[in-house]
Amino acid sequence: MPKVNLSLPAVRIREIRINSITGYQGDAEELVSASPRGLKDKNRSFSQCLGCSTSKAACMTVLIQDGAVISHGPVGCAACLHEFAFTYRVNSPLRGVEKPAPRRIFSTNLQEKDTVYGGAVKLAAAIREVRERTGANAIFVLTTCAAGIIGDDVESVCEEAEEELGVPIVPIFCEGFRSKVWTTGFDAAYHGIARKLIKPPRERRADVINVINFWGSDVFKDWFAPFGAKPNYITPYSTTESLAYSSEAAATVQACSTLGSYLGAVLEQDFGVPELPSAPPYGIAQTDRWFRALGKLLGKEEAAEKVIAEKKEKFIPRIEELRGKLEGKTAYVTAGAAHGHALLDLCGELGLNAVGAAIFHHDPVYDSGREENDQLAQRVRDYGSVPNFNVCNKQEFELVNALNKIRPDVLLARHGGMTLWGAKLGIPSLLIGDEHHGMGYEGIINYGERLLDAIENDEFVKNLREHSVNPYTDWWLEQEPHYFLQGGAGIQAVQGGAGK
Amino acid sequence: MSKASGIIEQERYTCAIGALQSVVAIPRAVPILHSGPGCGEMIQGFFERSTGYAGGNTSPCTNFSEKEVVFGGAGKLRQIIENTYKVLKTDLQVVLTGCTSGIVGDDVESVVSEFRDEGKPIVSVETAGFKATNFEAHSLVVNAIIDQYVSLFEEENAPRSEKNTVNLLASLPYQDPFWKGNLFEYKRLLAGLGLRANVLFGPESGGVAQWRKIPAANFNVLASPWHGKPVADRLKAKYGQPYTWFPHIPIGANQTEAFLKQVAAFALENGAEIDEAAARGFIKHSSDAYYEEIDNLATFLLEFRYGLPNHAHILHDAGYVAALSKFLLHEAGIVPKEQFVTDGTPERFQENIRRNIAETSEKREIPVFFEPDAGKAQEFLRGVSHAGRGLIIGSGWDKELAREKGCDFLSAAAPTPYRLVMTTNYAGFSGGLRVIEDIYHNVLATYK
Numbered sequence: 001m002p003k004v005n006l007s008l009p010a011v012r013i014r015e016i017r018i019n020s021i022t023g024y025q026g027d028a029e030e031l032v033s034a035s036p037r038g039l040k041d042k043n044r045s046f047s048q049c050l051g052c053s054t055s056k057a058a059c060m061t062v063l064i065q066d067g068a069v070i071s072h073g074p075v076g077c078a079a080c081l082h083e084f085a086f087t088y089r090v091n092s093p094l095r096g097v098e099k100p101a102p103r104r105i106f107s108t109n110l111q112e113k114d115t116v117y118g119g120a121v122k123l124a125a126a127i128r129e130v131r132e133r134t135g136a137n138a139i140f141v142l143t144t145c146a147a148g149i150i151g152d153d154v155e156s157v158c159e160e161a162e163e164e165l166g167v168p169i170v171p172i173f174c175e176g177f178r179s180k181v182w183t184t185g186f187d188a189a190y191h192g193i194a195r196k197l198i199k200p201p202r203e204r205r206a207d208v209i210n211v212i213n214f215w216g217s218d219v220f221k222d223w224f225a226p227f228g229a230k231p232n233y234i235t236p237y238s239t240t241e242s243l244a245y246s247s248e249a250a251a252t253v254q255a256c257s258t259l260g261s262y263l264g265a266v267l268e269q270d271f272g273v274p275e276l277p278s279a280p281p282y283g284i285a286q287t288d289r290w291f292r293a294l295g296k297l298l299g300k301e302e303a304a305e306k307v308i309a310e311k312k313e314k315f316i317p318r319i320e321e322l323r324g325k326l327e328g329k330t331a332y333v334t335a336g337a338a339h340g341h342a343l344l345d346l347c348g349e350l351g352l353n354a355v356g357a358a359i360f361h362h363d364p365v366y367d368s369g370r371e372e373n374d375q376l377a378q379r380v381r382d383y384g385s386v387p388n389f390n391v392c393n394k395q396e397f398e399l400v401n402a403l404n405k406i407r408p409d410v411l412l413a414r415h416g417g418m419t420l421w422g423a424k425l426g427i428p429s430l431l432i433g434d435e436h437h438g439m440g441y442e443g444i445i446n447y448g449e450r451l452l453d454a455i456e457n458d459e460f461v462k463n464l465r466e467h468s469v470n471p472y473t474d475w476w477l478e479q480e481p482h483y484f485l486q487g488g489a490g491i492q493a494v495q496g497g498a499g500k
Numbered sequence: 501m502s503k504a505s506g507i508i509e510q511e512r513y514t515c516a517i518g519a520l521q522s523v524v525a526i527p528r529a530v531p532i533l534h535s536g537p538g539c540g541e542m543i544q545g546f547f548e549r550s551t552g553y554a555g556g557n558t559s560p561c562t563n564f565s566e567k568e569v570v571f572g573g574a575g576k577l578r579q580i581i582e583n584t585y586k587v588l589k590t591d592l593q594v595v596l597t598g599c600t601s602g603i604v605g606d607d608v609e610s611v612v613s614e615f616r617d618e619g620k621p622i623v624s625v626e627t628a629g630f631k632a633t634n635f636e637a638h639s640l641v642v643n644a645i646i647d648q649y650v651s652l653f654e655e656e657n658a659p660r661s662e663k664n665t666v667n668l669l670a671s672l673p674y675q676d677p678f679w680k681g682n683l684f685e686y687k688r689l690l691a692g693l694g695l696r697a698n699v700l701f702g703p704e705s706g707g708v709a710q711w712r713k714i715p716a717a718n719f720n721v722l723a724s725p726w727h728g729k730p731v732a733d734r735l736k737a738k739y740g741q742p743y744t745w746f747p748h749i750p751i752g753a754n755q756t757e758a759f760l761k762q763v764a765a766f767a768l769e770n771g772a773e774i775d776e777a778a779a780r781g782f783i784k785h786s787s788d789a790y791y792e793e794i795d796n797l798a799t800f801l802l803e804f805r806y807g808l809p810n811h812a813h814i815l816h817d818a819g820y821v822a823a824l825s826k827f828l829l830h831e832a833g834i835v836p837k838e839q840f841v842t843d844g845t846p847e848r849f850q851e852n853i854r855r856n857i858a859e860t861s862e863k864r865e866i867p868v869f870f871e872p873d874a875g876k877a878q879e880f881l882r883g884v885s886h887a888g889r890g891l892i893i894g895s896g897w898d899k900e901l902a903r904e905k906g907c908d909f910l911s912a913a914a915p916t917p918y919r920l921v922m923t924t925n926y927a928g929f930s931g932g933l934r935v936i937e938d939i940y941h942n943v944l945a946t947y948k
Contacts, residue, residue: 046583049561052538055545074599074629075508076515079915080545082896086917089900102900106875109508110630115603125505133509133875145536146599146630149569176536177564177600396557397587417544417557471530471554476587484583 003367004262004269009155010173011191011262014181015041018261020363022180022393025482025489028344028357029385032377034491035364041180046484050393052176054142055080056185058105061140061172061193063088063215063236064243065097068104068136072123072154073144078107088236091215095237104134110146120152127161127169137240138168138197140189148175162196168240170196180393181361183258183336189235190263194270197240201248201271206298208232210252210273212260216436220253223440226303227294234263247271251297254280255435257366257373258338265367275368279375280338281440282345284312284319285382293372315441319349322448327351329455332388332406332422334358334399335414339435341375343412346438346447348383356388356406358399360415390481396421398481400472403427405481410455426465430454509875510897512815512842512913513675514546516627518634519641521547523594524555525673526700527707530590533561534577534608535598539629546915547674560584564600574606581615581622591708592649594641595624602628616648621708623648633844635817638672639730642700646714646734653712659739662716664772666690666763667741668697669731670723671749671927675817675914680704681925682749686723689756689928692782693764694774697721715739719770721763723749723927725818725856726849742770747856748822752831752932753790755823757783790929794831797936801833808943809908811835811886815877815894816913817843818853820926821868824893824935826860832936836860837886838867840877842895842913845870881905891939908943 003017014020023042024031031039054077061069062084071078085103092100108126110119123141130139141158154171162169172192174185211220211231220231232238232246246252252267253276254260264275276297281290288308295304331352333343340359347354366373379386388406392398400421403411411422411429422429430450432438438447482489517539523531531554533540544556551558560583562568562576577595584593595612612624625644627637668686671679680702687704690697698717699705714735720743722732732743744766750759764779801808812834814821818841825836845853850870857868871877878901881892890907892898896916902909911919912926912935925931 045579046587047561047563047580049533049540049557049559050537050563051541052536055538055542070507074515075511075513075633076517076539076542076629078511079514079518079542082511082915083545083548083917086896104509104875106507106509107511109506109872111506112628112630115599115630122505126507129505129507133879144599145564146603146628149600149603176538177566177569180537180563180565182537394557417551420551469553471528471558471588471590473587473589 004266006191006195006266006270009171011184011187013179013184014187014363015179018363018365018367020181020361021391022361023485024362024389024391024491025485026389026491027385027387028376028389029380030491031362031389031391032374032380035374039362039364039491042485042487044395044484045486046397048396050180051182053174053179053182053185053188054144054176056182057142057172057174057189059084059214060186060189060235061142062103062105064138065101065237065239066137067140067240068106068130068134069140069142070106070108070123070126070130071142071144072108072110072119072147072152074110074146075107077144078105081105087215092237094215094217095233096218097237104130104136106130115146115150118150118152119147120157123152123154124157124161127158128165131165131167136167138170140170140172140192142172143175145175145177148177168196182393183361186259187262190266193235193243194263194266197243198247198271199244201245203248204250205248206250208249210234210246210249210267211255212252212263213255214259214435216255216434219436219439226307227298227300229298247273249273251276251294253294255439256280256336256338256342257375258336258363261363261366261368268368277370277372279373279378280342282342282438283349283382283444284441286345286378287440311441315445319441319444319448322445322452323351325452326448328353329409330355331410331412332356332403332408333412334418335412336360337363338375339414341379342438343414344379344386345383346444347412348379349444350448350451352410352451354386355408356390356402357386358390358392358402360393362391397472397476401477401479401481404477410451423461423464424468424470426462428454428458428461508873510878512872512874512895512897512915513844514543514634515629516632516634516637516640517596517598517629518543518546519627519637520555520559520596521550521634521674522638522641522672522701523596524550524552525679525702526592526711527705528553528590529592529594529708530554530584530588531559532581532584532593532595533559533598534573534595534601534606535561535564536600537561537563539598548915548917549920550674554588554590560588564598569600569604572604572606573601574608574611577606577608578611578614581611585620591621592645593620593622594645595622596627596641597625598627599629602626602631621649634675635672635727635843639728642731643734645711646738650711650714654715657713657716659715660718660741662696663718664694664774665696665698665713665717667714667717667720667735668699669720669728672727673701677912677914677916677921678924678926681923682927682931684923685925685928685931689760690721690763692786693760693767693779695763695767695772717741718772719743719766722746723759725822725853726845747852748819749927751823751926751935752827753787753929754830755826756929756932757787786929790933793933806947807889809834809891809939810888811837812891812893813838813840813881815840815842815874815892815898817841818845818849820913822853822857825857825866827932827935829860831932832939834891835864836866838869838881838884840874841868841870842872842874842877844872908939908946910939910942
């Protein structure tokens, strides 16, 4: 079955589409070598609250400049979205948005009677009211568990409204219970956007390169300039117009392959925009490869070599200095899949010994199907394997268990809530929000300096360790982290290969 | 304001499962979510910095998948509860259900009762998101704990056996950003009258040991416009405890004095042993100290030559709208204009709240709108203009509106990414002074 099928309203979830898993304990090399054969997921007999697809879909739609978002469900399913309104406002200077407009976020506020009689009529009225109140150029409708289970025909309601109102009404099917891999919510948003907003290309533009990312700083403007191109950021701070013609770009690059896997493949397979056949540029060797791949794709190999040479001359001395200071320190990484691999790259490049990782899921192969995009494989090739490699969908109890045993010199995290557990154990902990901060040669320096800073300034975590409360039992901390992982440590391969 | 489709823009509260924060607020209690994935994370994200002992990503959760939606999730729940005891140290477990469980109809109580029968301190409560708001569900959670846990200890805590002890039913944990400080202040104020307050949440609570003593209290103090009333009613029915109801949060001297006098009179009627002279002395001393500050401040309020706010709009829950309106007018000289109650107050309570706010002044009318769709409230405010410099008191959502309208802004409601509150209180004499400090701190910060 093709991975991309825009004729269907809902995206196929990651577990089925690309065989992603959420449970594994072993080492990175074993996971990489088993991935092409397909992996079997494992359940847990104890679990803590996961993330939800609907908020991931929200974060890819709320920040579109001229859109409005309706969460079709009870109020709780849109409760945390004010955080994206804050993000949009405070990060707008990074993207040159001078007057960030307030975000328009609505809930259909489903009540008990709606679960009996259905919420479709309410949704239809909501869409019309939102259009009238906001004048948005597109309205995104996010589904929730309640709307999904009662079986509201969201697709039809949106189609009818779209005909009547004359602007795209984009249904996004992102009910939490559908997938244990909450990044399915990104895929769901992109699927909706691809179906309703992206238009067939009128031309092919050599001067535009799509960058699928979050809301990080605008590093790509300078990076693409030598290639005569500029970035088209997708989707935060985009407009319905800029999204519509993302189909005309010369290429698509990923800031995080976990995030953009699906949209990169859609743009390539349905709109003819090639995805850069390279994992994102983290670490020296991979940054070399990335610029070369970009040069090759754009037919500007010489420009790539020039950029590489110039940047290396400028940045390598400082990287070596930092390596001298960080060499031999131990690090533990926790993050969503590809960004976690990126942080492991940075550790490798800076001479830190990555002694373990808790990575929220694992995609054996991205939607492009290309091996060159496999960032964990690249990490293992460039810097060696990572022991204590734990795939766990933000199961904090496993992280605490592992950290308590391993006691690294530093914890690198990407997602909120995780650094607390390093700090409670007195481990210097670092979270950097800007996903572009560690990219390229200069990114290695950025991270190196922040790591040194975190390790050096440990007084706060050392004090916290003496006074913090730990809700976990001694018994639990003495068990192996995979105690509740059914099937235990190691690989459980699928018979007969991937994608089954 | 008209209700068209019933949508809500810019949520100021969350759904029923948001009451998991009332569990988080009990020392060493653990919420166990029988819900879809992400409910705990959503709630944590709404309130921010709200994980506490075991909320957010720490909460055990069945994380409903397609399988549980189709076949039911009771088995999975049993497994998660069993293993919770292995992994987490906990004095009380409260199982809260989400929409998924609510719609598929899992019999959660029968699973939970298996553990309760083994002697575990475990409670279940239905909190499907579509059933109630977190304001309402707070009472469902508290009553469930009373019925399923507290009631097991009635023998050693005979109803109304402690004459001078009261159960305090006031600020909602986390939904009231100042809940910790407020509860502490209520406790301190009640102690000033000679009463011992059972505080059920936060560091002033003795955890489950304190909860067990609920029946022993002589009477209850409800300081709230409407939420929490079902708890007072339940305790009245169950243990015969009468309650005295103060209809908002007492902010500043006028209201705090009224609150304390009301409670003291009620305590005496109910046989509490109160040294009346000492209680009066406490109130007078507190009030004198308060007015020493206001006296000092008056010159600034009356003479500051560069501009201070003269009127205010508040977007908050009913208790704060009423209290701040009264306080601002009488104790800070700021005139309350159009006010918005954004907490989804049920209709049956609205008339009382209107009357309470109307009693603020004999001279003026304060327009009050009950509007959970705060986006609509903002739309209205965009079209309103009054002479002079305005002040908006609301949630983080209102910061942009204040900027648009050129108003001063005080972030004092959930949710807000623009302010960090730890143990600050707005209740009481000291709370009033703090409100003044906060308002004029922000105002003076505009002078550069």
